[in-house]
Amino acid sequence: MPTSVSEAVSMLDTSRGKALPIAGGTDLLAYWPERLDARDKTYLDLSGVDELCGHTWTDDELIMRARTTFWEIVCDQRATAEMRLLVEAARTVGAIQIQTRGTWGGNIVNASPAADGVLALMALDATLELTGVEGTEEVQLDEFYLGYKQMKRREDQLLTRIRIPRRAYTFQSFTKIGTRKAQAITKVGLAIAKSDSGWRIAANSMAPTVKRCPDLERMLEDETPIRNPTDFLPAIRADVSPIDDIRSTAAYREHVMARVLFHELAPLCPWVGAKSKSE
Amino acid sequence: MTMPADQTQIEVPFTLNGSEIVVRVEPSERLLDTLRYHLAMTGTKEGCGEGECGACTVNMNGLPVNSCLVPTYQARGAEIETIESVQHGSVHPLHSTGATQCGACTPGVVMSAMWLLKNRDKLDTHTVRELMAGNLCRCTGYDGIVNGVESALGLGSDE
Numbered sequence: 001m002p003t004s005v006s007e008a009v010s011m012l013d014t015s016r017g018k019a020l021p022i023a024g025g026t027d028l029l030a031y032w033p034e035r036l037d038a039r040d041k042t043y044l045d046l047s048g049v050d051e052l053c054g055h056t057w058t059d060d061e062l063i064m065r066a067r068t069t070f071w072e073i074v075c076d077q078r079a080t081a082e083m084r085l086l087v088e089a090a091r092t093v094g095a096i097q098i099q100t101r102g103t104w105g106g107n108i109v110n111a112s113p114a115a116d117g118v119l120a121l122m123a124l125d126a127t128l129e130l131t132g133v134e135g136t137e138e139v140q141l142d143e144f145y146l147g148y149k150q151m152k153r154r155e156d157q158l159l160t161r162i163r164i165p166r167r168a169y170t171f172q173s174f175t176k177i178g179t180r181k182a183q184a185i186t187k188v189g190l191a192i193a194k195s196d197s198g199w200r201i202a203a204n205s206m207a208p209t210v211k212r213c214p215d216l217e218r219m220l221e222d223e224t225p226i227r228n229p230t231d232f233l234p235a236i237r238a239d240v241s242p243i244d245d246i247r248s249t250a251a252y253r254e255h256v257m258a259r260v261l262f263h264e265l266a267p268l269c270p271w272v273g274a275k276s277k278s279e
Numbered sequence: 280m281t282m283p284a285d286q287t288q289i290e291v292p293f294t295l296n297g298s299e300i301v302v303r304v305e306p307s308e309r310l311l312d313t314l315r316y317h318l319a320m321t322g323t324k325e326g327c328g329e330g331e332c333g334a335c336t337v338n339m340n341g342l343p344v345n346s347c348l349v350p351t352y353q354a355r356g357a358e359i360e361t362i363e364s365v366q367h368g369s370v371h372p373l374h375s376t377g378a379t380q381c382g383a384c385t386p387g388v389v390m391s392a393m394w395l396l397k398n399r400d401k402l403d404t405h406t407v408r409e410l411m412a413g414n415l416c417r418c419t420g421y422d423g424i425v426n427g428v429e430s431a432l433g434l435g436s437d438e
Contacts, residue, residue, distance in 0.1 A: 001352075022350070029309065029348040030329040039307040047353045071342065080404075095413025096391070097333055100342040101349070182412030183331050 001045045005131055008049055009158050013133045017155030019044040023052075023067050024101035026094070027110045052105070052160065064162040066105025070117065074099060082166060085191055088174035089120035095182045105159045108141070111149045111209070114186045118210040120174060121162065122202040123191035129161040136160070142202075145209035167195040173264045177256055179247075187248040188256045192264055194220075201261075206240035206253055213239035216261070226272040229255070229262040236261075293354045295320075296364040304351045311335045311346040313354075314361060322362035322386050326415070333414035336387035337361045343394050343413070362386040365393060378427035380418035388414045392428045399432065407432070 002008035012019055022028050022043040031038040046052055052067040057078060064073075070090035073079050080087045093099055093107075093116050107117035108128065118141070126141040130153055137157070145151050153159065171194040178184030189204035199220040201213040215235035219226070226232060233254060242253035266273035288303045295318070302317055311328075314320045314337070326334030328347050335346040338360040370389055372378075379385045391414050395401070401410060407428050408421070416424060 024348075025350055025353065026330055026345075026348050029350065032307065032309065033328040033347075043306075045350075045352065074404075091409070094330065095333070096410055097336055097343050097345045097413040098330055098348075100339075101344050182409070183415070 001048050003048045003050075005049060005051050005158065005160055008044060008046060009131055009133055009156065011044055012158060013156040015042065015044070018042050021046055021109070021158060023047070023103045023106045024069065026098050026102040027106060027112075046158075057166070060166050062164040062166060064104050064164070066159045066161065067103045068105070068162075070099040070102050070104070070107075071096065073104070082169075083120075083124060083164065083172075084169075085120040085123055085172045085174050085193060086117075086164075089116045089176075089191070092116050092174075092176045092178075092181075092186075098183075104162055108144070108162070109151065109153060109159050111145060111151050113148065113207060113209055114189070114205045115210055116176060116186060116189060116204065119189050119191045119202050119204040121164065122210055122212055123172075123193045123200045124164050125197070125200065127163045128159055129163070130154070130157040131160040132157040142212045145211075148208035150209075165197075167197060169193055169195045171268055175260045175264065177260070185247060188253050188260065190257060190260050190264070192261075203240050203257060205247075206242045206257060208241070211240055215239045220265070220269070223269070223271045226262065226265075227274065229258040232258040232261050289352055291352050291355045293356060294358045296360055302351065306350070306352060308351045309347055310337070310349040310351045310354055310359070313351040314346060314359075320361055320363055324383060324386055326383065326387075331415065332384070332387070333391065334384050334387040336390040336414065338390065338394060343391055345413075360390075362390055365389055369393075372431035373424070373427040376427035376430055377423035378419060379423075384414055384416045384418075388416065388424055392424075392431065395428060396431060402432075407434075 002011055019042045023046045052065045055064040055068045070093050073086050074090045093102055104117050107115045122141050128139045128141055128144060130137045133156055139152050173192040175190045176186050177188040178186050186205045191202045193200045199217045201216045203213055204210040215238040219235050236254055236257055242250040244250050289306055290301055290303055292301045302313055304313055311325055314323050323337055323346060324334040326332035330345045330348045336343050337346045340357050391411055395410050407425050
């Protein structure tokens with residue numbers, strides 16, 4: 001089992017994509033009892049690679065190494081003060097037993113469209129560092145996913161670091177709609193952030209990947225008057241493409257997303273709500 | 280060295296309830312199965328087997344984890360504490376508030392409750408209910424569990 005990033009990356013390269021990196025195991029082991037093929041895969045264990053542990057704050061960034069757990073961020077008071085989205089997202093992931101094992105890096109490369117950690121990271125403009133035998137490459141998280149479970153990570157590459165810019169946020173909101181508060185997969189998830197870099201809106205469980213919502217962001221930048229939640233629907237339909245599945249329906253998801261946006265933004269934005277004097 | 284599951288067994292040293300032990304396991308073995316079937320520590324229960332119910336909760340290096348989601352080899356060098364480490368009698372507050380009926384969830388509930396008792400500072404940011412949310416119980420409706428934990432913490436009105 002590897003003890004350094006360079007060793008892990010060279011093993012990934014040698015295995016030609018057959019070895020699946022495993023960190024906290026909270027996604028991968030959930031399948032082991034029922035899917036024998038999942039047990040029989042070849043895994044590259046990262047639990048001995050200490051270089052991938054922990055997070056640090058620099059003057060202008062929060063740097064999370066890939067094995068940083070959700071619980072670590074939940075317990076970091078500076079994260080609560082500066083990047084509340086991260087803490088709120090982490091607290092909705094399963095429950096404490098999952099948060100202590102599950103990692104931010106694992107949440108990203110598991111590539112679930114319902115990933116709550118990814119949702120918060122995307123609204124905070126995170127950058128990923130992918131390390132391969134030939135060196136390290138940077139990818140913006142909002143450009144990382146190409147389709148359902150498809151991403152810009154080559155098979156020889158390991159996600160090593162996640163970098164989040166430190167900005168003065170005037171607004172951060174995280175909403176997870178699920179069947180119950182804990183231990184639930186998101187039906188509709190929304191992260192909204194506002195800083196001097198502008199509005200960011202990201203949604204999960206609304207498309208084949210967690211996704212930024214450029215049309216909605218533009219509506220907010222332009223201060224387009226919104227009188228009721230349905231005014232958001234055209235932009236929602238341009239930005240995301242929800243489906244009917246076992247957890248919910250596409251129509252429900254669109255309408256809930258519109259209502260969540262309205263509910264979160266109306267107290268903050270004079271141009272959103274019945275008081276809007278657009279006419 | 281990557282690890283296909285058909286490979287030979289691996290040795291995993293760890294500390295279990297204060298004693299240093301070494302187990303030989305398949306690379307794909309779960310900590311839950313090592314505890315129950317290799318070590319006959321059957322206090323830890325399997326509920327869902329997929330990280331939802333918390334029945335298999337143990338402490339790993341001082342933090343609660345679902346032992347069904349931990350490959351045993353990842354426990355190497357770790358300190359593992361199971362329900363067998365809990366003193367008889369220390370669960371009295373749970374008995375007295377109706378926190379247990381069928382008992383399937385109880386070992387996990389007790390492990391989470393004991394962790395909370397040792398980590399009271401987490402109540403500055405979390406509620407008892409949030410910290411116990413990883414343990415599903417289909418009998419009690421949770422109020423008995425929450426009341427029992429609050430009473431053990433000295434927060435409840437009933438003791």
